[in-house]
Amino acid sequence: MSIKDVCFLCWLLLGACLGAGAQDSLRTYRLLDSVRQLRADTAKVSLLIKKGGENARYFDNHKLDNPFWQEALTLSQQLRFFQGISRAYNEIGTSKRNKSLYIVAEDYHEKALKAAEEAKDTSLIAFSLNNAGVDCRRLDKLRKGFDYHMRALVLAEQINDIRNICVATNSIGNIQLTMEKYGDAIQHFNHALELEEKSHNDLGVAINLGNLGYAYQGQGKLDLAIQYYKRSLNMNLKMDRPIGIAICYNALGAAYKEKKDYAAAMYYLEKALEVNDQVDDKVHVAESYLSIGKLLGAQAKHEDARKYIQQSIDVSTFWGFKSMLMDAYKALAEDYKESGDFEKSLEAVDKSLLYKDSILDERSAMAMTQMQTIYEVDRKDNQIRALEHDKMLGALRTKRNVAISFFLAAFLLMAIVGGFFYIRHRNLKANKQTLQLELRSLRSQMNPHFIFNSLSSIHRYIWSNNQEEASDYLTKFSRLMRLILDNTQHTFVTLNKELESLRLYLDLESLRCNGIFEYRFQIDTEINDDEVLIPPMILQPYVENAIWHGLVHKLPEEKGLLDISIILQKRSLVCTITDNGIGRKKAMEIKDRKGRLHNSVGMKVTEGRIDLIRKINNKEATVTVTDLEDESGKATGTRVTIVLPAEFIF
Known part of the structure; x- marks a missing residue:
């Protein structure tokens, strides 16, 4: 095949891809227009939220705000439909969290909580509290996150809301795991596991089994941790869930490394590397390379270790995983230090610190951007409220004019019969x-x-x-x-x-x-x-x-x-x-x-x-x-x- 033929084929494929994307876009916005034609009521709000969820992947892939949820929010505010306001804020907040915009997500979920409290919807309040708690965990505000999840748990137990009970219990366990309160974490994970098993929720069962493994590993009970990792692995294999399988393989590799069973550790880390090919987020591939490199370094196989660490660096550089690059260069520095090459160790340390500074700068810039976003959202909400207020004042003025006219017409009649009714009312009173x-x-x-x-x-x-x-x-x-x-x-x-x-x-x-x-x-x-x-x-x-x-x-x-x-x-x-x-x-x-x-x-x-x-x-x-x-x-x-x-x- 000539170069000309190859170029022509690439052009056709590109055109097909662009055509498919354009069709998806046209179909999505036609759907939005059809929903806009419906009567403005709470049913329309629910439909907008539902369609927003069904089309969320399209807007996420194109880095666009979801117009279905935005319109659901605006309509709910006009109708003073607090349940719709809360649901829309929850959806938008979770979307922001999935893009790592945790500060914005927390602000949206706190607004969702206020609206749910206005609606006096206990299940929605618990759901909003759990969402805000997850945001706080991602921002390392563990005490505030713990308080949110505890409030959610109390409310969910009052109405026997199993889904929110499971989420709150698991999240509290994760916070305690982070704070190294392993005994308390195990208690919460076991409770969540029991509820998930009764609900036949395989994903929830797999997650809690893995969490129990982390907690027991934190206590130094490696054999017990390995048992739970393997049970979680079996559940993920049953569901054919690549990301869960990769996480379990990596956890097993870390546990066996801690046991100094390097052969078993290498077996599971290599299995994780194979499965990661099926996972969209390539950060897990970089993580597996880095874990294998650290494992080889622990066995004094420095040449092989550096090859794997370098592969982690290559993948992270291609995809722009700065946190992984910081950890990889730090591991490379440790390996050079162990092998006595202090000059290269110092070079790797410098690169690690360079990425650390870059990450800190990016986080500061992102925090500023998110705060600006929150300001813009609040300003927009205030504008909507101001418009609604003006509209309400206009309606009140019209009613007032009608009332004045009616009052003037009826005043004479009321004056005639008023005396009689006043005397009668006084006696009755x-x-x-x-x-x-x-x-x-x-x-x-x-x-x-x-x-x-x-x-x-x-x-x-x-x-x-x-x-x-x-x-x-x-x-x-x-x-x-x-x-x-x-x-x-x-x-x-x-x-x-x-x-x-x-x-x-x-x-x-x-x-x-x-x-x-x-x-x-x-x-x-x-x-x-x-x-x-x-x-x-x-x-x-x-x-x-x-x-x-x-x-x-x-x-x-x-x-x-x-x-x-x-x-x-x-x-x-x-x-x-x-x-x-x-x-x-x-x-x-x-x-x-x-x-x-x-x-x-x-x-x-x-x-x-x-x-x-x-x-x-x-x-x-x-x-x-x-x-x-x-x-x-x-x-x-x-x-x-x-x-x-x-x-x-x-």
Whole structure:
């Protein structure tokens, strides 16, 4: 084949490659344009983030910012869709981290964290914390990274988010490994390994096995470290993951070198060199050459050692791996020193220091560039917020003008009827204030009654049980008292707070009664317990009555059951308390037989509160008690139905 033919063939291949690249670019940007045509809503944000991930490799290869994620971020900010803001920031931050822009990545992930906290999305908060923690690890800010991962772990465990638990646990282990706290690192890696095995995540299993090998090697337990490296190697071979295989071979080579088993070390390092041909990042090839050179140097085979170190230098020079060049020249200097050639050793030291200075200069320049990038991003975000603010002001001005016109038109009519309604409202307000004062008085009667009963229970429990159980009882009681003191400062509290105090009360009574009954809560799925309001301590007296007049009198072999259900019917909150106790008739017989004259103050006070609630709101508020019977007429329990007007925060 002539030179002319070769040139023509190269031209064709180049044209084909450029054509393929142009087609990829056209296809990607056509997709972006098609997504832009969609309606601006949260679904569009999710689609932009998804397509950004699918096309991330294209933009990374061309060193471009991902426009899908940028548009998702801008749209989320316009919609005040905090989950979308957090997800976009997380994706952009991880992309920056993959390009070694760790300072920028940390800034993006911290913004993602703030947005996730605004969204009150616990899983997204944990994910953002883990991302920021990884950034800090790369920047050697180990204490800050540790704090991020610990916060992520606590939140992830609260919601049983296995993926974030694994990431946080593994990352904490890596930080402890860096700090040479090998025992703590092993504990975290083992926990992460157990979770990854249960999740059938082979990659996570392989990574944690390798990490355990590093930790045991740090403790000097080389045989155990080698076992874990080999297990990790088997997992990577199973997944056909070249980079993982190369890492394991290099780790095994280092471990056998430390054992002074130079033959085995050389075997694994040469295997790593073979596998590295399949890995895109050629820094691993340079690392393998350097490791083999150091191994030969340890065996006083200086000529061969320098050949391999030189090969590492050649590869690193071609690809521009300055950190590897610094280490390689340092190793070359050591080898020349060992062989007595001090002049060449000094030359190699000078070159190593030259690359070290170059690396420091580059890192300083990169840090400055990243700080400038952060400034530009913040400036752009501020501009977006300013535009949104101006847009909002314009809308408010329009609304204000409409409101003024309407007000002027309606003012005359309002002036005519205003006097009548003012007088009527004043009278109603006076009546309502009177009723509220009565309600507050009844509430203050209720609380001492409940606290007295609880303290009496604790007194009996302490004298009849051991100190450990008494301490547990007192701890729960103190938590309950705190909730009661907080809740009863208000006329209404959120449903979740009321249910939390009720659960604590039931736990205390269950402990006190030696677990003779069980309880269940059934909350309507349509109810948001953070928004629905309920009078504090409104259900407790009926729950107490069900326990002490119904369930405690059941036969020992019969298990008591208390069901508490809350549903929303139109504008009413229907609370039902059902027990499978002995029924009211038999309870009264037992009471008469024992000669008890005490009447339930709590129930009378609560009935008075419900009556006042009905008067204040002019809405349905009732209490209905139903005796439950089987087909033969035998009592099977009691049901109390409390209907309250539904109140909401918003």
